[in-house]
Amino acid sequence: MLRELWRARSLVRMLARQDFFVRYRRATFGVLWAVALPLVQAGVLALVLSTFVRFELPIPFVVFVYAGTSIWSFFNSGVAAGSTAIADGRDLSTKIYFPRAALPLVRSASNAYSLVISMLALLGLCLVTGTGLGVEVVLLVPAFLLALVLTSAFGLVFGALHVYFRDVRYIVTAALLAWFYATPVFYPLSFLEENHAGLATALSANPVSGVVVLSQAAVGMTGTGLVAPVLWTIGWSLGLLVVALVLYARFDRVFVDLL
């Protein structure tokens, strides 16, 4: 099955590109929207939160938050889209065979275009706010790759489950709402480590935390331990990929009958 999936890589690439560009084709500002939405989210969060709390950060708060929201919105939309990918792919998959795992992968791959643009915008924001960038900016690369793998893994597993239990998409939507607050996007994990050590340990086990702290570190955020959350992220990704492998090996040609 992995060999078939590898052979279908050009299909995934083609469909992902199509999916991404079609999404913004009719909008006047086009691809800018891919940047605008997480930027607005970051702006609002920064504005609102800075009136309540003050974290001691080495970088502007809005840069810190945007480093997190860009990752989060990628994860959020990738997982949500991935979980319905197989059910939505009915038109195509009832007509021709290709490894069904391609469908959730297309969704996360097409969102990856947005993530790249978001990350470039993050760098732009750093310039605008006068945040100095050091060598640590290369951490964006592992952040991007980990985000892609993690999101794909979740999308694959939820996508398969959703075929059987059509409630999965709603459960996922609800879970993502809560999940956001359990992710160190608008508060630094280091802040929790100082004040609520137990909570910090729990949150670093959050699979998204590792990617978020990497992204934050890339723009100069210091004082947060990277190793534990990143290892958690890698662990989650690998575990989910194994689950996905089992699911798709078993159900690849059965999904269609349930659509």
Next chain:
Amino acid sequence: MNSRPVIDVKRVNKRYVKYEDAPLLLSVLQPWGRSQRGELWALRDISFTVNAGETVGVIGQNGSGKSTLLRLLGGVTAPSSGRVRVSGRIAPLISVGVGFNPELTGRENVYVNGTILGLSRREIDARFDEIVDFAEVEDFIDTPVKFYSSGMFVRLGFAVAVRADPKVLLVDEVLAVGDAGFQIKCLQHLDEIRKRGTTVFLVSHNLNAVRNLCARTIVLQHGEMHHDGNTNDAISLYHDLLEKAGGESHVDDTDEWVARLERLDLLGPDGKPTGHVDHTDEVTLELEVTFLRTTDDVILGVGVLNQSGALVYGDSTPWTGMGRFKAGQTVRFEVRFRPDLASGSYAAQVALRNLSAAPLFPAPRPLLFYVGGRPLVMGATDLHAEFVAHRDGRAVTVTRKDPERGSVA
């Protein structure tokens, strides 16, 4: 040609489990609540092989398992038991334009669709001009396909699929769309690629297309294979099955009616009931009617409808002339005619009416029959056109020899 069959289907069963569409909340409460499931056998014990270059038609009523068979051949779904083996690249034309995105231009869709069919980018590049040329969409190739007419859409989809040089081409009802000119072009092209060794699998309600393209035809009914062989026999059998499936439709409360229809048959030239006649045949609609009340002056009418439900021919006896029928009398009527029509499926209806046009017995189910018309003749009827060319000062009538058709290869 290769002696190994291209398609090998062995003792295939396909069972679908039907889930009730449970409401959301309920399925949350009992996610394992599969107790209300039913089973549906879409295919039972199907076996056949197809060699390279063969064109096989599949006919059957809705729900007979045709689409399931195509899905199995396309590898979209797996059989519940048995084995399906297809060698080589398969291009499905199961409703053309698989994966066409309306927002994308024709050019982009050709690439996406080609990739779905398993072509590499270079292979598509090499075929691109040919595809556009065949589809006749040069001027619109950079227009989003949502602005395409349905004909253009179908043409482009068809062009990509046939130019993918598949080993097996699965065709499902695509020829129903597109204008006559393109249909002919498609049929010619299917014939051409068949000669190059491509196996064509044609699933259709369009018996003409099946008859013109396929020497061999499989008839499916309720998931079982009733016939695998000569196409003419298949079409006859298909009509028989249609007849039987309709069931008897006599209404019991005969008090209302003046007469009762005992029997209605279409007889071929040999006097035997048939569902498949030739346009030169003398055929007879025979009906037996028992009169329940004494009646004067009845009108016997007949109507022939084509597949689209349009009346092709309607006729009746004059107002008077039949005389009186006594209660209890059984009368046999014959309506003889020559079905000089274009190839296709037709339905014959008969009615006995009184002078105020009220029917004497409940309308019976229409009799379905297939007419094998003259080749190349299309449309509702055969007007026996003569083609004359005036050239070099003289008129030349272009006659054509009607070839023997539907022969088994």
